[in-house]
Every structure is written in structure tokens, then in C-alpha cells.
Amino acid sequence: MRVTDAMQGDLLRWDLQTVQGQMMNEQQQLATGHRIQVPSDDPVGTENVLQWQAALDQNTQDQANAKDAQAWLETGQSALQQAVTQVQRIRTLALEANQGTLTPQQLQSVAEQVSASQDALAQAAAARVGDSYIFSGDQTETQPFVLGTSGYTYAGGSGSVTRELVPGVQVAVNVNGGTVFGPVFAAVRQILGDLGKGNPGAVAGKDLTTLDSALNGLIGAEGQVGGILQQVTSGQSQLTATGVALQKLQAGTLDTDVTQAVVRLQQLQLSYQSALAVGAQLMRQTLADYLQ
Amino acid sequence: MGGSLFSSLQTALSALEAQQTVLGVTAHNVANANTPGYARQQVVLESVPAPVGIGLGTTPAVGGGVRVATVQRLTSSFLTQELWSSQAQIGAAQQQTQTLGQVQALLNEPSSTGLSTMLDAFWNSWQNLANDPQSMAARQQVLSAGDAVATGLSGLVGQTTQLQAGLNTQVSSDVRQINSLAGQVASLNGQIAVAAGTGQTASDLEDARDALVGKLSQLVPLRVSQNQDGEFNLTIGTVQLVAGTQTTKLLTKPSGAQGMLALSWSGGMPVSLDGGQLGATLDLRDTVLPSYLGQLNQLAQGVASAVNTQHAAGYDLSGKVTGLPFFVAKGGGTLDASTLEVNPTLVVAPNKLAAAGGPFQGPGDGANALAIGDLNGSAVVAGATSADFYAALVGQLGSETQAAQSSLTNLQNLQQGIQQQISQISGVSLDAEMTRMVQAQNAYAAAAKVSASVETMLSALLSMVQ
Numbered sequence: 001m002r003v004t005d006a007m008q009g010d011l012l013r014w015d016l017q018t019v020q021g022q023m024m025n026e027q028q029q030l031a032t033g034h035r036i037q038v039p040s041d042d043p044v045g046t047e048n049v050l051q052w053q054a055a056l057d058q059n060t061q062d063q064a065n066a067k068d069a070q071a072w073l074e075t076g077q078s079a080l081q082q083a084v085t086q087v088q089r090i091r092t093l094a095l096e097a098n099q100g101t102l103t104p105q106q107l108q109s110v111a112e113q114v115s116a117s118q119d120a121l122a123q124a125a126a127a128r129v130g131d132s133y134i135f136s137g138d139q140t141e142t143q144p145f146v147l148g149t150s151g152y153t154y155a156g157g158s159g160s161v162t163r164e165l166v167p168g169v170q171v172a173v174n175v176n177g178g179t180v181f182g183p184v185f186a187a188v189r190q191i192l193g194d195l196g197k198g199n200p201g202a203v204a205g206k207d208l209t210t211l212d213s214a215l216n217g218l219i220g221a222e223g224q225v226g227g228i229l230q231q232v233t234s235g236q237s238q239l240t241a242t243g244v245a246l247q248k249l250q251a252g253t254l255d256t257d258v259t260q261a262v263v264r265l266q267q268l269q270l271s272y273q274s275a276l277a278v279g280a281q282l283m284r285q286t287l288a289d290y291l292q
Numbered sequence: 293m294g295g296s297l298f299s300s301l302q303t304a305l306s307a308l309e310a311q312q313t314v315l316g317v318t319a320h321n322v323a324n325a326n327t328p329g330y331a332r333q334q335v336v337l338e339s340v341p342a343p344v345g346i347g348l349g350t351t352p353a354v355g356g357g358v359r360v361a362t363v364q365r366l367t368s369s370f371l372t373q374e375l376w377s378s379q380a381q382i383g384a385a386q387q388q389t390q391t392l393g394q395v396q397a398l399l400n401e402p403s404s405t406g407l408s409t410m411l412d413a414f415w416n417s418w419q420n421l422a423n424d425p426q427s428m429a430a431r432q433q434v435l436s437a438g439d440a441v442a443t444g445l446s447g448l449v450g451q452t453t454q455l456q457a458g459l460n461t462q463v464s465s466d467v468r469q470i471n472s473l474a475g476q477v478a479s480l481n482g483q484i485a486v487a488a489g490t491g492q493t494a495s496d497l498e499d500a501r502d503a504l505v506g507k508l509s510q511l512v513p514l515r516v517s518q519n520q521d522g523e524f525n526l527t528i529g530t531v532q533l534v535a536g537t538q539t540t541k542l543l544t545k546p547s548g549a550q551g552m553l554a555l556s557w558s559g560g561m562p563v564s565l566d567g568g569q570l571g572a573t574l575d576l577r578d579t580v581l582p583s584y585l586g587q588l589n590q591l592a593q594g595v596a597s598a599v600n601t602q603h604a605a606g607y608d609l610s611g612k613v614t615g616l617p618f619f620v621a622k623g624g625g626t627l628d629a630s631t632l633e634v635n636p637t638l639v640v641a642p643n644k645l646a647a648a649g650g651p652f653q654g655p656g657d658g659a660n661a662l663a664i665g666d667l668n669g670s671a672v673v674a675g676a677t678s679a680d681f682y683a684a685l686v687g688q689l690g691s692e693t694q695a696a697q698s699s700l701t702n703l704q705n706l707q708q709g710i711q712q713q714i715s716q717i718s719g720v721s722l723d724a725e726m727t728r729m730v731q732a733q734n735a736y737a738a739a740a741k742v743s744a745s746v747e748t749m750l751s752a753l754l755s756m757v758q
Contacts, residue, residue, distance in 0.1 A: 007715040065419060
């Protein structure tokens with residue numbers, strides 16, 4: 001083979017450029033922490049990363065939805081617990097009223113206590129998450145029970161509020177105030193009426209039966225909310241697990257393996273330095289150096 | 293003549309002259325050791341034979357010294373042709389790599405600021421609205437996320453269209469360059485033919501012409517042939533770009549609505565280019581970029597039509613069916629990626645966003661917003677979800693760019709190999725030139741010594757006469 005000076009120079013330049021290009025690539029991977037800078041670095045990987053990112057973003061939203069559902073259900077649960085306490089207080093008062101030895105003034109005082117509990121019940125029914133009344137059905141801007149001439153009546157809507165846990169799976173995050181609290185207020189209205197008429201027997205009799213059935217409805221609703229809350233909570237932990245798995249997948253494809261990149265960079269540096277050293281030695285010498 | 297002293301003097305003189313020529317060519321070679329495209333030259337010496345029939349029978353005839361037969365230019369026309377054809381492929385691959393790389397930079401994926409993130413944020417904003425339908429903040433969020441998608445898409449389309457216009461400008465500058473280079477080759481053809489006719493060497497003119505053809509073949513794929521006068525004929529397709537000293541010009545003419553330049557030959561023949569920088573530029577301008585633009589439009593139309601249909605079915609905050617589309621075309625034209633915008637009616641009245649599903653029950657009803665948010669997982673664009681469609685588009689671009697890049701790398705490696713082979717034949721080796729220089733020096737000194745001794749002999753002869 002005939003070796004010429006241009007060949008040596010060209011080859012050295014070519015080799016140095018190639019190694020420099022590879023070093024730049026490794027440096028970029030290390031500096032950004034990402035193995036894929038542009039889609040052409042790994043087209044299939046990029047497509048996967050984008051799809052996983054879409055799934056991750058969906059997952060983040062699902063988690064936000066679940067958190068919102070949790071807030072509604074927890075608020076509902078505590079409001080229903082308060083309501084149960086108030087109804088049980090009214091029940092005790094109703095039994096007290098029928099002891100047969102109460103004066104009209106004493107009956108009046110019982111009626112006032114019942115009325116106060118009724119107000120507390122209305123307050124519990126007006127529980128809110130953010131600006132939304134949770135027991136007003138779809139009429140989230142309307143207070144569910146307001147005191148009118150015929151006592152507390154339901155002013156909310158009939159639709160239910162739902163949240164999507166994962167695409168396609170929706171849960172109701174409230175119970176309808178009209179269905180759950182309505183009978184309670186009706187029973188209390190009866191009790192107050194019979195107390196006003198001085199009829200404690202009816203209060204402890206048929207009124208109490210009505211109140212008990214309304215209380216059962218309330219307790220049933222509490223159980224229902226608790227059940228859905230459990231479903232949401234377990235859904236949440238599943239969503240978190242899915243999110244972590246997706247992040248792992250994405251990191252595996254997108255992130256630089258630092259150890260490997262550093263080792264590769266060192267190998268490249270070694271060959272770069274060797275090429276420089278050898279090139280510098282070879283390029284210096286020609287026959288002209290030895291001619292007198 | 294035999295071996296007279298005077299003829300010996302003549303012989304020595306021819307040697308002095310020949311070695312001077314050798315030294316001169318060596319100097320020329322050394323001077324051009326680093327000139328790109330320079331093919332080394334070599335002096336071919338031949339001995340001058342004794343004149344026939346003049347010798348006097350008894351004394352054998354002696355040769356008349358040395359003379360320069362020719363100054364040879366050392367090249368391999370096979371390798372040069374290989375180099376030129378690889379250059380056309382490199383020109384194409386470079387153009388593809390560069391343009392596709394620019395499109396990749398425009399898409400800016402994978403990142404947290406690309407269109408994919410905007411789309412995800414848009415779908416999620418609807419789900420947020422579903423959770424809190426009466427919230428003005430949630431409504432505003434939907435509008436701004438929709439605006440981000442619309443401006444993102446129209447920005448991408450606008451920049452890609454600009455890229456296309458840039459390629460169009462390049463077509464015209466490439467054509468100008470091709471015509472100018474072809475003219476220069478034709479003029480060198482003339483000079484080389486003249487030099488050949490008068491028996492002169494035209495090595496340096498040939499170097500210049502080779503360099504021009506090299507530049508040309510990067511722009512267009514050429515077939516090169518040489519006629520008996522040493523002139524090059526350059527053919528593109530079936531048309532002779534250069535025939536001897538004649539050229540056929542490439543012409544450009546704006547055509548179509550966008551004023552894209554169409555090519556034709558000055559003789560009216562159709563132009564067929566398969567490769568080279570110009571061929572790749574035309575392909576990118578007319579096929580590759582329009583395909584990506586088409587896909588972006590498909591994405592815009594798919595998303596807009598699905599969202600619009602669902603949105604028109606919903607109820608606004610006051611319980612009315614507005615039937616309004618969410619996305620509209622700017623200026624009322626065709627709805628595509630470049631015209632996409634959020635309905636201005638909704639922008640000024642966010643309460644008109646149809647978050648509620650029918651029949652309307654109350655402001656807490658976010659069923660329609662949820663239905664729109666769930667379009668995220670529906671096949672709204674060409675049988676795929678918006679995220680999958682866009683990911684596939686990015687993947688396709690990545691594959692095409694990668695293919696262009698690796699073909700460029702392979703071609704450059706190939707070209708490097710050819711260059712090395714050419715350099716083996718045509719390159720200047722300083723060591724070889726030094727060796728030749730010393731040889732010439734020695735031969736020159738020896739010839740001078742011969743002259744000197746002839747001169748001594750002549751003086752001895754003359755002193756005998758005195």
C-alpha cells in the first residue's frame with residue numbers, strides 16, 4: 001500500500017472526529033440524564049415513553065379524582081355521623097317527654113331542645129366540600145334544607161354526584177339529602193307537632209317509630225358512604241402502584257444508565273488521547289528531517 | 293555521429309534539463325501536498341535513441357541522452373467515478389438528516405413542554421371541570437388548556453410550513469449553482485481540448501474540472517463520460533447537462549398556490565432527479581413534510597371533531613343546550629391544525645362551557661365534561677387515541693431521521709474509504725518526493741560532472757593543437 005501524507009492526516013482527522021462525536025453524545029446523556037434527546041436516538045423507545053407519559057398523566061388525574069371523591073365521602077361520612085348523634089338525642093328527648101309527670105312548661109322545654117337538635121341536623125345536612133353542598137344532589141349551589149313555614153324542606157336536586165376512579169368506573173360520592181334527611185325532618189316535624197298539642201303519648205309511640213325508621217335510613221346511608229369510601233381508598237392505593245410502575249418503565253427507557261455512560265466515556269477518552277498522541281508523533285516526521 | 297565529445301556535452305545537457313524538470317514537478321507536488329483534489333504528477337523520462345543509419349559501421353551508435361516524454365497525472369477514473377456517485381448519495385442523506393432533524397427539534401419530544409403534554413393537560417382539565425363544574429377557575433383552565441393545544445398545533449404547522457418554504461428557496465439556489473458549475477465545466481472542457489490538441493499537459497485544469505464535477509455530483513446524481521478530445525459529458529437522467537462545451541440549463545417556475553418552484557430543462561424536457569441534494573430537497577418539500585403536515589391536520593381535526601360533537605350535546609351552567617363547538621377555525625375557514633382555535637364565544641363566557649350532561653339537573657352536573665375528558669381514551673384520530681396517534685407520528689419521524697442519519701454515517705465511512713484509495717494513487721507522499729528530489733539532485737550533479745570532464749577533455753584536446 002502506498003501511504004501518503006494526506007491519507008495520514010485525513011484518517012487522523014476522521015478518527016478524531018468520530019471519537020469526539022461519540023464523546024459528545026455520552027456527555028449529553030450524562031448532562032441531561034436522558035438517554036433519548038431526540039426521537040431518532042430511539043424511535044421505538046420515544047413512542048413508548050410518550051405513551052407511558054400519557055398513561056402517567058391520566059394516572060395523575062385519576063389520583064386527583066380519587067382524592068376529590070375521598071374528600072366528598074369523608075365529609076359526607078362525618079356529617080351523617082353528626083346527624084345520627086342528633087337524631088339519637090331527639091329520640092331520648094321523645095322518650096323523656098312521655099314520662100307522664102311533665103308539666104306543659106317542661107314539655108315546652110323538651111320541644112325547644114328538639115328544635116335545637118333539628119337546627120343542628122340541618123347544619124349537618126348543609127355540609128360542603130369547597131363551595132358545593134354535598135347533600136343537594138346536582139344543585140350543589142343550593143342549601144339542601146332551609147327553614148320554611150312547614151319546617152325544614154328539601155330544596156336540592158335529585159341527581160347524584162359521581163367521580164370517575166378509572167376510565168369507565170364511576171362511583172357516587174354523595175347520598176341524596178332528600179331521601180336520607182327528608183324522612184328525619186318529617187319525623188321531627190311530627191314530634192314537634194305532637195309536643196305542641198300536648199300529646200306525649202303519640203310522641204313516644206308512632207312518632208318514635210317513624211323517627212326510628214328514618215334513623216335506620218340515616219345509618220344505612222352512613223354505611224353506604226363508608227363502603228364507597230373503602231372502595232375509593234383501595235382504588236387509590238392501586239392507582240399509586242400503577243403510577244410507580246409506569247414511572248419505573250419510563251425511567252428504564254428514558255434515563256441514562258450513569259455507570260455505563262461514565263465507563264463508555266472513559267473508554268472513548270482513552271482512545272481519543274491515544275489517537276492524539278500517535279498522530280502527533282507520526283505527523284511530525286518526514287524524510288526531509290534527515291536530509292542535510 | 294558516434295561518440296563525439298560534443299555530442300557527449302549535448303547528452304549531459306539533456307540530463308541537466310530533464311532532472312530540472314523532475315525537480316520542478318517535485319516542487320509542484322510538494323507545494324500541493326495539501327491541496328484538496330490535487331492529483332500528483334510524475335515526469336516520465338525516456339532515453340533518446342541513437343540516430344539510425346548515421347553510424348559508420350565500425351563504431352556502434354550511442355544514444356543521445358534523456359528527454360521528458362510526458363508529465364503524467366496519476367488518477368484512477370474508476371475510483372473518481374465511485375467518489376462522485378457516493379457524493380450524490382451523501383448530498384441526499386445530509387439534506388434529509390438536516391431537515392428531519394429540524395422537524396424533530398420543532399416537535400421537541402420527549403419533553404415536558406411538547407404537544408403530548410399539552411394534550412394530556414387538555415384532557416385532564418375536562419376531568420377537573422367534571423369534579424367542580426360550577427368553578428370558574430376550572431372553566432378557565434379548560435379554555436387555556438384548549439388554547440395551548442390549538443396554538444401548539446398551529447405553531448408546529450406554521451414552523452413546518454416555514455421549513456418547507458426554506459427548502460423551496462434552497463431549490464432555486466441549488467439550481468443556480470448547478471447551472472453555474474455546469475457552465476464552468478463546459479468552459480474547462482474547451483480549454484482542456486485545446487491543450488490536448490496542442491500537445492500540452494492540462495493536469496491542473498483536469499484537477500479543477502474534477503473538483504467542479506465533485507461539487508455538482510453532490511447536488512445531482514450525474515453520469516460522467518469522456519470523449520476522445522478529453523471532454524466530459526455530464527448526463528442527468530436522459531438529458532445532457534454538459535456536452536463538450538455546450539450546456540443545457542435547468543429552469544425554475546413557480547407553480548401551485550404556495551408558489552413552489554417546479555423544474556424543467558431549457559429544452560422543455562421533464563426533469564427526473566433521483567437523489568443528490570436537490571433530489572432530496574424536492575422529496576422533502578413535496579412528500580415528506582406534507583405527510584407530517586397532513587398527520588398534524590388529522591390530529592387537529594380528529595380531536596376537534598370529537599370534542600365539538602360531545603360539547604354540543606351538553607348543557608351550560610344555566611341549564612341551556614348551547615350547541616356551540618369548542619374548537620372553531622380561525623376566520624371561519626376549513627378547520628385544520630393551522631386554523632384551530634378555541635371558540636371565542638366560550639372564551640368571553642366560560643359559563644357557556646357545556647359541562648353538564650342532559651337532561652340538566654343542576655350546576656353540580658359534570659357528566660358532559662367527564663365524557664369529553666374520557667375522549668382521552670377513545671379512538672378519535674384514525675382509529676387511535678390522540679396520545680397514541682401523536683406518539684406514532686413522533687416515532688415515525690424518529691425512525692426516518694435515524695435511517696437518514698445512519699445512512700449518512702455509512703456513506704461517509706464508504707466515502708472515507710474511497711478517499712483513502714484515491715489518496716493512495718493520487719496523493720502526494722512527501723517521503724517519496726524527497727527521495728525523488730535527492731535522486732534528481734544526484735543525477736543532476738553527475739551530469740554536471742560529465743559536462744565538466746568533457747570540458748577538461750576538450751581543453752586537453754585544444755592544448756594538443758597549440
